[in-house]
Structure formats: C-alpha cells, structure tokens
Amino acid sequence: MKYDESIDRDLIKRIETNYLEISQVSKTFEGANGVYPALRGIDLKIRKGEFVTLIGHSGCGKSTLLSIVAGLVAPSQGVIILEGKEIDGPGPDRGVVFQNHALLPWLTCAENIALAVEAVFPQMSRSEQKERVAHFLEMVGLTDAARKRPAELSGGMRQRVGIARALAIRPKVLLLDEPFGALDALTRGNLQDELLRIWEKFGTTVLMVTHDVDEALLLSDRVVMMTQGPGATIGRIVPIPFRRPRSRIELVRQSGYQHWKGEILEFLYGKGEMKRRSDRADASVKGPALVTMPQ
C-alpha cells in the first residue's frame, strides 16, 4: 500500500483530541444517615473513536460515573466536556444502553427505535425516519422482530434493540452500562462480537461499564480500573494493544492475552487491593463512622 501522509496526520489529530473529558469529577450522596462520598477526583480523557471500559468491583461507583457522563446524575464537583463543550444534563449526543434494556414495553421494537429517531431527527421526512428505523433493526439482525414487543423477545434480542435505539440517534458517544451483565455466557459472547463489529463499522466513541475482564480485553482500547468505594477513583489505566479487527478466538491465543488479563486481575484481586478491602470490611464492622458523617 502507498504511504499517504494525510492519513497519518488525521490519525495523530484524532488521537490528540480530548474528545470526551471527565475532569475532576466527584460525587457525594447525601442521605438520611449522612454523607456518602461515592466518587472522588476522577480524571479521564477519551479520544474520538476510542473504546474505553470501566471495570471495578460492584458498588465502586462505575455506573454512577457513567450516569454522570450521560448527564442523568449531576456531579457534586467537576465537569464533563464533550467536543470542547461542557455538558448540561442528558441529551441525544450521548446514547445510553441500559443494563435492563429500558425498552418501553407498550411499544414494538420498531416503535421503540422510531420514538428515538422521531424525537432526535424531527426534520427528517416520515419515510426517511422509517428507513432509518428499518436500517438499524437490520443492523442488529432483528428485522423480523420489528413488530414484536419487548416481552416477546429474549434478553439478548432486547439488548440488541437497545443498542440499535442508542445508535439510531447518531450519538457522539455511546455509553453502555453493563449491557450484557444479565445474559447467559453464550448470548453474551455473541453480543460482544456483534458490538465489536458494529463499533468497528461506526467508529463511535464508547464508554462501557463492565465487570467482565474478558469482555474488557476483547473490546477495549483502554481498560480503566476503579478502586473500591467509598471515594472510589481511577486506580490504573491499562492500554490493550491487540490489533484490530479482533476476534475472540485469536485473542485468547495471543501471547499477551494472559499477561494483560493477569494485570487486570492483579489489580482487582491482588494483595494490595484485597488488603484494602478487608481493612474496610473490618472498619465497617466497628462502626459506620468511616462511611457516614453527620450532616
């Protein structure tokens, strides 16, 4: 292939852009029993087109962070900057795939996607909107299920519709909140492959929450590991260097795979972290003073 300078230039420019920036984000929940610091001092810069996963133990606030990026939860401190602009509340530039699909059960699959398309592209003609809905249903292989309601579909199919709905509004960033957590292992694998294929085609910037190490390795450009709450923050960021397009089978045979998997597992379950966690468990037995403070 001939060397083309412009491709390199574009690539560098793309990599250098802080497309999505999470800047000094903290979140404190105020409840009846006091104040709970969930997240503190989170800084993360994501390039355009990058696939980043957040991984951490349950309760570490990774889903809260995703909700903050979505604009559904306001941070106590800090800002989210997307394409140079500070975000103010939720909006269709950030498509969300929910853990429990969040499809409206009284609408068919096509109607669920149509609701999104019509709301975000009101200037499109009816037929254009219809085409767009059909196109995204086809993309996730659910053309036949267009007229079915979510209750008539399997969990995997529902999540596919959720992904189609989130992408049909042409978001700048796709946010996935443990989208495959509730699925069986085989279905999960299929959907991961499909997500990978779709992402490679669209090149959308993705921030995904997961607790599945293999999932993170298969999909991500970078894995962001979060420490345990309260006051969770980014513990370590690991770049995943495997070449794309990736395939699940080739990936596990690559020599680096076990190494990177080990790195992540070491962080999540390694001595330091386990010590920290058991310390906290002891502390919480003694009393809630560490966690809760008087208002």
Added chain:
Amino acid sequence: MEKVEMEVMYGGEVEETIPRREEETEEGPGPKSRRPFRLPRLDRLILPLLVLLVALGIWETVHQTVAPMLPGPVQTVAKSWDLIRDPFFDRGPNNKGLGWQLLYSLRRVAVGFSLAAAVGIPIGFLIGAAPTFHRAVNPLIQILRPISPLAWLPIGLATFKAANPAATFVIFITAIWPIILNTAFGVQKIPNDYIAVARILKLSSWRRFTKILLPATLPYTFTGLRISVGIAWLVIVAAEMLTGGIGIGFFVWDEWNNLSLEHIILAIFVIGVVGLILDSAMGRLGRRFDYEIR
C-alpha cells in the same frame, strides 16, 4: 401463566373460560395447563352449579322452617314472574319495569362515575408527578376518603336542592378516591429508566405524556376505575333508597313498603348480576390497556 391467575382472580367470567377450554382440548395439554388430567368443566361449571343448588336448598329450608315471612325461591319466581317476563313495561311514573329502573340507576352511575374519572385522573397525575402537590393535598384526601358515602347525601341535597344531582354527587365523591390514588401510584411507579430515556431523547412534554407517562400509568388507573365502578354501584342503591325517584334502589324501598318481598329478592339478584357485569366489563377494558398482559 398470568392468564390462569387472572381467571382465578376474576372467576365467573364464563364467556371467557369456555373458548379457552376448547383451545386446550384441541392442542392437548398446552404450556398453560399445569395439571394435565383435569376433569373437563368440573371446577368451572358443575361445582358452581352445585353450590348454587345447595344455596337454593338452604334458602328454601329457611323459608319453610324459621322464616315463613321470607319467600322461598319457588315462590319468588312465581310471584315476580310478570316483572321477569316484561322488564320494560311503563305504566306511569311510579310503575315502570325493572329494566327501566336499572337504566335510570345506571345513568346516574354513568354520570357520577364519568365525572369522577374526568376529575380524578388528572388530579392523580398531578399528585403522582409533583411531590409538592402530593404533600399539599394528601391530608385532605385522607380525611375525605373514609367518609361513608351516604354522609355526603345531605351535603349534595343542600347544594343542588334536587334529589337527582345529589345522588350523582354522592357517586362522584365516593368514586373519585380510588381513581386518584391508583393513578398517582401508577405515576410514582414509572421505572426510572423510562424517565431517563425520555430525558436523553429530550422528548417534548406531550410525547413524554402520551408515550411514557400515560401508557405506564393506565393499568393502575384502570384498577382504580374498576374499584370505583364497584363502589358506585354499591352506593347508588343506597342513595336511591333515600332520594326516591325511578331507580333500582328506590324500587327496593318501594316494594318494601308494598311488602312484596319476592320483588325485592328479584331486584337484589339483578343488582348483583349488574354489579358483576360492570366489574368484569371494566376488568376486560383494563386488560386491553395493560401492556404486561397484552
């Protein structure tokens, strides 16, 4: 599974159970039937009939032993046969057939109930959607809700200075509470995820209402409507006894003054059947809007 449970809850909807039974025998024991060796129609037709016969037997025995004043089943049918045969005779304002009496009562219920729905559903939505409004009106609702329907009658009579609107008012004021409370509950129960979807898509208020709020709440509203229509039917009979005029309630009172207990018993039976029909009609209508069953 859900349908089977519904049948148990709303048992007695014969029209609905029969076609389903045929469906099952055609297909053999389908996934719906948990017990494969059920005697056909035993628990749905034969047993209820048996119970009915036993009840009639007890009634006849009571008539013949302890209460000779109370007419037995045979006597009841014989002496009220002219009423059964022609429900729509009209011999002047004070002598109309049972059918007319029913229609007059149903009209009062329809007006009072419709008003209650028209006022109650919007209030319910407001309460469910605005916590401040909820805190503001909840104490008042809790005070007004347990008041016996008939206690409202003098208020109605004093306000409207006529029996008919007073009766309608009593229906309205008793039927409105379940509608308000169930609608408000439905609004409060809308899953957060659906609200999040609306926020992400920046749906207009109108779309938010028609595509999310309304369909999510309707099943709850219909539960309220169903309870209300039952209450309304209970109340109208009592209210009419006091207000007079044409209507099934006053008919009962009138026949008591005539000492024709056979007619009263017939009227009681008819009241029960109409109540059942109202309830199952509302239930069926509600199921049409229930996304979980549909």
